[in-house]
Amino acid sequence: MEVFLKVDHLNKSFKGKPVLRDISFEVNKGEIMAILGPNGAGKSTTIRNIMGIMYPDEGAITFQGNREIPRNKVGYLPEERGLYKNVKVMDMLMYLAELKDYPLKKARERVLTYLKKFGLEGKEKASIEELSKGMGQKVQFIASILHEPEFLILDEPFSGLDPVSQELIKQEIRDLAATGTAILLSSHQMNVVEEMCDRLFLIHRGQKVIYSTLDDVKKEYANFKCTIKGTIRLEDVEGLPEVQRIEQKDDTTVMYLTKDVQVASWLKNLPEQIDIKELSIDRISLHEIFIDIAMDKNMLKEGAGANA
Numbered sequence: 001m002e003v004f005l006k007v008d009h010l011n012k013s014f015k016g017k018p019v020l021r022d023i024s025f026e027v028n029k030g031e032i033m034a035i036l037g038p039n040g041a042g043k044s045t046t047i048r049n050i051m052g053i054m055y056p057d058e059g060a061i062t063f064q065g066n067r068e069i070p071r072n073k074v075g076y077l078p079e080e081r082g083l084y085k086n087v088k089v090m091d092m093l094m095y096l097a098e099l100k101d102y103p104l105k106k107a108r109e110r111v112l113t114y115l116k117k118f119g120l121e122g123k124e125k126a127s128i129e130e131l132s133k134g135m136g137q138k139v140q141f142i143a144s145i146l147h148e149p150e151f152l153i154l155d156e157p158f159s160g161l162d163p164v165s166q167e168l169i170k171q172e173i174r175d176l177a178a179t180g181t182a183i184l185l186s187s188h189q190m191n192v193v194e195e196m197c198d199r200l201f202l203i204h205r206g207q208k209v210i211y212s213t214l215d216d217v218k219k220e221y222a223n224f225k226c227t228i229k230g231t232i233r234l235e236d237v238e239g240l241p242e243v244q245r246i247e248q249k250d251d252t253t254v255m256y257l258t259k260d261v262q263v264a265s266w267l268k269n270l271p272e273q274i275d276i277k278e279l280s281i282d283r284i285s286l287h288e289i290f291i292d293i294a295m296d297k298n299m300l301k302e303g304a305g306a307n308a
């Protein structure tokens with residue numbers, strides 16, 4: 001697998017306060033890598049360092065082995081959306097294509113194709129200020145991919161998009177990865193990450209918590225949980241083996257099980273007298289893993305094995 005971006009032992013402080021500590025990861029061609037973390041974790045600071053908007057105190061960032069950012073090969077959808085307001089959609093996109101030295105005739109064709117694909121046919125003559133927020137966001141997405149970048153950074157690409165538009169953009173991102181684009185995606189929507197990403201880098205308080213493939217994260221951290229609906233007394237279940245913790249709310253009891261539990265034999269331990277209206281066994285989701293980390297419940301402490 002060809003590495004496009006290498007982030008190597010990055011450190012960054014603001015006014016003496018460290019916000020990135022020894023951050024290292026890579027993004028390969030053809031993969032979607034997620035960068036995740038609670039608010040204030042350091043995601044945008046990492047991305048700004050990659051984009052050369054600010055510089056690390058220590059560490060190196062290389063693109064295909066070179067220190068200099070290959071601007072024409074990089075596409076960036078920043079978190080803070082901002083397009084010139086009183087400019088026509090086509091004019092703005094052509095201006096951006098020109099900045100990237102991209103052939104203008106091809107750019108124009110691509111703009112029209114993408115506008116149609118994203119339900120914005122005919123909007124090329126509209127000025128940016130006439131667009132809705134979601135439309136503006138789709139135009140900004142087009143701006144980030146118009147010049148066929150080899151490396152794409154997408155910071156919260158789905159915020160403000162309706163479900164249909166989200167699907168369109170998701171499909172486009174998948175297609176780009178399938179044709180070899182290296183993609184770094186920052187998102188708070190764990191279901192999207194779970195659905196789309198090959199690997200993830202989870203950062204908390206400026207430090208790496210997980211750097212792994214999604215499959216390994218699930219294997220390593222996504223333990224089973226048993227959810228029972230019914231009136232259950234805590235004392236009837238709290239002595240059960242291989243239960244890490246129990247949460248009860250209204251008529252729902254959730255038992256979080258230990259990592260290597262054999263579910264079928266574990267179920268035999270349930271006392272006969274308990275009132276079960278519904279029962280399900282699921283693996284905990286990436287969303288729950290994320291919340292555990294952010295809330296410092298730290299179910300993860302034992303499982304450092306998935307860290308690359």
Ligand SMILES: Nc1ncnc2c1ncn2[C@@H]1O[C@H](COP(=O)(O)OP(=O)(O)OP(=O)(O)O)[C@@H](O)[C@H]1O
Pocket residue numbers: 014019037038039040041042043044045046
């Ligand atoms: N220019 C700056 N000056 C001082 N502190 C900053 C600056 N930029 C970011 N920080 C601090 O660095 C830390 C990381 O911020 P960053 O924006 O990278 O987080 P984030 O993970 O992108 O969060 P969010 O999910 O809220 O966007 C925060 O504590 C923030 O207050």
